[in-house]
Amino acid sequence: MIVPVPVSDVMATDVVTVSPDETAREAARRFREEDVGSLVVAGEDGRPVGIVADSDLVSLLADDRPLETTVSEFMSTDLVTASASEPIEDAARRMRDHGVDQLPVLDGDDLAGLVSVRLLSYYLPQVLLRQVGAPDSDVEDWEFTYSDESEAGLDVGDVATFSKTLSVGDVERFARASGDTNPLHLDADYARETRFGRRIVHGVLALGVVSAALARLPGLVVYLSQSVQFVAPVDVGDTVTARCEVIERLGKNRYRLETTVSDGDGVVVEGEATVLVDPSSPEETGVDVAIPRPE
Incomplete structure (x- = not known):
């Protein structure tokens, strides 16, 4: 019996979220306290509406924008997600196609977790090779x-x-x-x-x-x-x-x-x-x- 591995078996469930109304200063504090590289932005209903990477915060500071800028003003809204029930191969393919290395995971419309290249690489080692620049022809x-x-x-x-x-x-x-x-x-x-x-x-x-x-x-x-x-x-x-x-x-x-x-x-x-x-x-x-x- 060949059993596809669903994203829910691989994802991290302790996702750190922020509100769109929080400030860059508050987001920076969350980055430091939680020791993470990204924050999922969730609306009042808990559903994800964007994502903020630590690099987004660095860009904001480099542009001399005030720390009172709200998260909604500099978050990435072109959110690429995975379904908790889909096979991990589909999630890996979506990461490659969109050039991202982590995806918020949805169970229906609700945020259920986060899956990353590193987590997928335990099951699909080829995704890590693609991440470090190996040509697709080497692994196809x-x-x-x-x-x-x-x-x-x-x-x-x-x-x-x-x-x-x-x-x-x-x-x-x-x-x-x-x-x-x-x-x-x-x-x-x-x-x-x-x-x-x-x-x-x-x-x-x-x-x-x-x-x-x-x-x-x-x-x-x-x-x-x-x-x-x-x-x-x-x-x-x-x-x-x-x-x-x-x-x-x-x-x-x-x-x-x-x-x-x-x-x-x-x-x-x-x-x-x-x-x-x-x-x-x-x-x-x-x-x-x-x-x-x-x-």
Whole structure:
């Protein structure tokens, strides 16, 4: 069973709000006291009518406008929101299309929470790559799934998968990043004379898709250990799929998973992983979810 993750499962619920009639001075005090990067502006009925980022306040001061200016005069009114019930993929797509990195979340017309790039990245790591400037072409072929066996949080039987094509660019970037410049992976003429007869992907790069699948698990995942056996080579340009199934609860938020990587012909990497999974709610993790909007 593939279970879409709704925004309500990811959002922060402790949203800091201000009234449109409050002054810039009062808003500045809220920024300092609440230690956040934005304030949702709510009307008398509690419904959001705008948003103020700390950068908006800085701009107001830079323009020598008085601190008694009301929030309604400098808030952003072109408010982009998410629905509490919609899939997180839809919210991530809206952030990208509108160039924002946080969305007030509505349950009907009522303000229910706030979702940010940082919170989404626990479930959708590719949104964080887009935020730091990775081209969409680098992530457009990624495919994630998460199958929740019990529908009650992470448990035995749950399965996460991740699929990606390992391109020439991926192999060359990995060689530069890791320092592994074995010509078997980079030099076609050299590779033709080896037992493989062609360039192949670094084994650790193929294993890396397991880490991507683990990042799809609900919560903040810490990779503790991995046993691995490289069963078959992966050709450059092949699409591989990692499959990670929870097979044992170890206690203290630790889990053991069976991990495999397959290409079109079968399993190429197999092993077991141990992970520590912290809950993803801001109250439990202490994550600061109020991220200033990009300039």
